[in-house]
Amino acid sequence: MSTHSPARLSIEGGAAFLLATAVTIACVVNGWFDHLCMTLRRSERYELDEFVGAGAVFMTVTAIMLARREWQLRGQLKFVAEQEQTAREAARHDYLTGIPNRLALVERLDDMAGEETALLLIDLDGFKSINDRHGHAGGDEVLKEVSRRLMKIRASERGGFVARLGGDEFGFLLHVQSARDAQAAMRRIARDLARPIHLPEGSVTVGASIGSATATAGRINADTLLRIADTAMYDAKHARQAPRRVGTA
Known part of the structure; x- marks a missing residue:
């Protein structure tokens, strides 16, 4: 179960965002989209719109980042809820005998x-x-x-x-x-x-x-x-x- 703080999640999100941007730029600059499509088309020349390809990569990486963030936040909320329930129970029980107070x-x-x-x-x-x-x-x-x-x-x-x-x-x-x-x-x-x-x-x-x-x-x-x-x-x-x-x- 995740116990990361919101600050930790923000740092991870920023890192994922920068990674998505770097991958997208690299794909555009090096023409990897064209190369991929030509390979898939058996060397047939095919001009892929660089902006569409870049957008697809960016959106995919961003979606993965957001899904991971959502999973972590859900885990943190569950952890907090369990801690609150434990605290409520502890506040209503005697520490020595274990019976209600x-x-x-x-x-x-x-x-x-x-x-x-x-x-x-x-x-x-x-x-x-x-x-x-x-x-x-x-x-x-x-x-x-x-x-x-x-x-x-x-x-x-x-x-x-x-x-x-x-x-x-x-x-x-x-x-x-x-x-x-x-x-x-x-x-x-x-x-x-x-x-x-x-x-x-x-x-x-x-x-x-x-x-x-x-x-x-x-x-x-x-x-x-x-x-x-x-x-x-x-x-x-x-x-x-x-x-x-x-x-x-």
């Missing part, structure tokens, strides 16, 4: 406007102590494992969507028919995240403080839904309900 979650919330939607915000309990004991490498492994477990749960939920919002905070989006659907998902998340996570230095456990907010028929926009769920999550985190704390809004 906050921007992707907000966009998904906007897409689900008008539907019965529950947003669960999850904050890990005890994550700081794991970072302190096992370093950032250990903390990163915990975040990756939490992401994998949430993605596994997502696969069984209707319209499920998981995102890492930053740090040790995650979002979980799903379609619901009643508050019981959200409560059931919250219980499963808390249960699965509480299972030990095995690191090279040993096993660790984290808890989950979860806050939820429900949008009924799109009456709550994405920003409001996030704010309500965030408030509920911090209420749950500060409530003295160990080891698993669940708050709703």
